[in-house]
Amino acid sequence: MPTDGGTVVTGTLSGTLTAAGSPYRVIGNAQGVVTIPKGQVLKVQPGVILDFKGRPEVTEADVAAGAPDSVMNHQKGRVEVRVYGGIQVSGTADKPVLLTSTNPYGWWGMNFYGDNSVGEGHPVFDHMVFEKVRKNEYxxxxxxxxxxxxxxxxxxxxxxxxxxxxxxxxxxxxxxxxxxxxxxxxxxxxxxxxxxxxxxxxxxxxxxxxxxxxxxxxxxxxxxxxxxxxxxxxxxxxxxxxxxxxxxxxxxxxxxxxxxxxxxxxxxxxxxxxxxxxxxxxxxxxxxxxxxxxxxxxxxxxxxxxxxxxxxxxxxxxxxxxxxxxxxxxxxxxxxxxxxxxxxxxxxxxxxxxxxxxxxxxxxxxx
Structure with missing residues (x-):
């Protein structure tokens, strides 16, 4: 995947993401969170790349701030997706949707929150690649x-x-x-x-x-x-x-x-x-x-x-x-x-x- 260019995403993900705007560099807000808001739907079309990049420089500084060998030294600078609205991922066999991260320490993944995530259509993920999550807050x-x-x-x-x-x-x-x-x-x-x-x-x-x-x-x-x-x-x-x-x-x-x-x-x-x-x-x-x-x-x-x-x-x-x-x-x-x-x-x-x-x-x- 390309390592530069694309569309920067900060606080929210919604609407329709197309291959023309890809890759989408998901940074998140100041707390490292990007939200699909209640009442809105995220539709992801074939060939889209979502790079949950976060802030790699913050992650690297977090590692360097303590002992690099510590299992706990890479909590900051990674991005999490919180789903309160709807999500429809619609890739195809020859153009799957890629959810990945160029942050060397990965991303925090995608989370739904029970009844708070219901109301905008049930989630569907078709022809998707989902990789490089590190949920390691032990x-x-x-x-x-x-x-x-x-x-x-x-x-x-x-x-x-x-x-x-x-x-x-x-x-x-x-x-x-x-x-x-x-x-x-x-x-x-x-x-x-x-x-x-x-x-x-x-x-x-x-x-x-x-x-x-x-x-x-x-x-x-x-x-x-x-x-x-x-x-x-x-x-x-x-x-x-x-x-x-x-x-x-x-x-x-x-x-x-x-x-x-x-x-x-x-x-x-x-x-x-x-x-x-x-x-x-x-x-x-x-x-x-x-x-x-x-x-x-x-x-x-x-x-x-x-x-x-x-x-x-x-x-x-x-x-x-x-x-x-x-x-x-x-x-x-x-x-x-x-x-x-x-x-x-x-x-x-x-x-x-x-x-x-x-x-x-x-x-x-x-x-």
């Missing part, structure tokens, strides 16, 4: 620590024919968190090289993390469909320490545990919390990993009757430190997970040994 608020695209939205979110790559979140859901959504669809999309990378500066030796979802989460949602996607080389890892050169790997907390703690972590690619009638169908899960944690591909937690159905997926060469490829825990006492016989499991490992296909305390039905 131990911070959830809108700055989970999901490069944090869709806290009580309605359907539609994502089709897109790419999420090279995004990092600090708590859960490296690339995407569908929180409280109803009827969302994620289809024909590539999730590649995303990470949930939790760092607790204050963690004691032997303590565990509750990080989850290397690529994506469905959190308190229902009736979602995840269909025809590829999840490749996404990862979940947790550390303690305050400098990059001195981090120590720590485990992800498994269930059951002696502390009787809920809201756990796990899931190298997907993490479902309180799912309700969600479908995972025709996806490829390949080379995903969770270090010292459960679920080489999918973690499902706190599940009602038939909360999740897995149909015609392929699970190839995924790795975990505990459990199996799919882990389902804290069921309701009925059939919580349906794993149909047309799913394919091959080459998956737990601690270097062949991985069970499904583990946990849920009741699992095969159809």
């Amino acid at each position: 131990n911070g608020d959830r809108d700055w620590t989970r999901g490069a695209l944090w869709a806290y939205y009580p309605g359907p979110v539609t994502i089709r024919n897109s790419v999420f790559r090279d995004n990092v979140s600090a708590a859960k859901c490296g690339a995407l968190d569908l929180m409280f959504t109803v009827g969302s669809r994620v289809e024909s999309t590539l999730f590649e090289g995303n990470r949930t990378s939790d760092i607790d500066r204050f963690a004691q030796a032997g303590t565990s993390s509750m990080a989850g979802g290397g690529a994506m989460c469905v959190t308190h949602g229902r009736d979602s469909v995840v269909r025809g996607n590829t999840f490749r080389n996404n990862g979940l890892e947790a550390f303690r320490g305050s400098v990059w050169s001195g981090l120590t790997v720590r485990p992800v907390l498994a269930w059951p545990n002696s502390q009787n703690i809920y809201d756990l972590g796990g899931g190298a690619a997907l993490h479902y919390f309180q799912p309700n009638n969600d479908l995972i169908v025709d996806n490829l899960f390949e080379d995903n990993f969770v270090t010292k944690g459960p679920a080489a591909a999918i973690y499902v937690e706190d599940v009602g009757t038939r909360g999740v159905t897995l149909r015609h997926n392929r699970f190839l060469d995924n790795q975990a430190g505990a459990g199996g490829v799919v882990v389902c825990n804290r069921g309701s006492g009925a059939v919580e997970l349906v794993v149909e016989s047309d799913n394919v499991f091959s080459g998956n490992t737990v601690n270097g040994n062949p991985a069970p296909n499904v583990t946990g305390d849920c009741t699992v039905a095969a159809q």
Whole structure:
């Protein structure tokens, strides 16, 4: 992408963005925020590049102001998108929309805010590339620590024919968190090289993390469909320490545990919390990993009757430190997970040994 020219954007994003005005250099306001205001709609046409540049010189000064090796020294100068109005991203196969950042420390991603983001049409993202988010305010608020695209939205979110790559979140859901959504669809999309990378500066030796979802989460949602996607080389890892050169790997907390703690972590690619009638169908899960944690591909937690159905997926060469490829825990006492016989499991490992296909305390039905 070009590194100069284009259209500068400061406080708000709305109206129609065309390739003629691209690239759009999104700086944000004095607080590092750009807003899609209530009552307005942002329409993004094919071929548009949105460079969430922020103020790289401020970011660099923030790094230089302290020890460059510190995990906390790049908070300033990056830009966040807050969605209160509508957004329609409409790329095409030959002219996708690119959301990226030329700031060497990335950008803060895109956040929705529940009922405050409803009213101007449900969000749709089609033929989009979404990359280079760094939500790494460790131990911070959830809108700055989970999901490069944090869709806290009580309605359907539609994502089709897109790419999420090279995004990092600090708590859960490296690339995407569908929180409280109803009827969302994620289809024909590539999730590649995303990470949930939790760092607790204050963690004691032997303590565990509750990080989850290397690529994506469905959190308190229902009736979602995840269909025809590829999840490749996404990862979940947790550390303690305050400098990059001195981090120590720590485990992800498994269930059951002696502390009787809920809201756990796990899931190298997907993490479902309180799912309700969600479908995972025709996806490829390949080379995903969770270090010292459960679920080489999918973690499902706190599940009602038939909360999740897995149909015609392929699970190839995924790795975990505990459990199996799919882990389902804290069921309701009925059939919580349906794993149909047309799913394919091959080459998956737990601690270097062949991985069970499904583990946990849920009741699992095969159809």
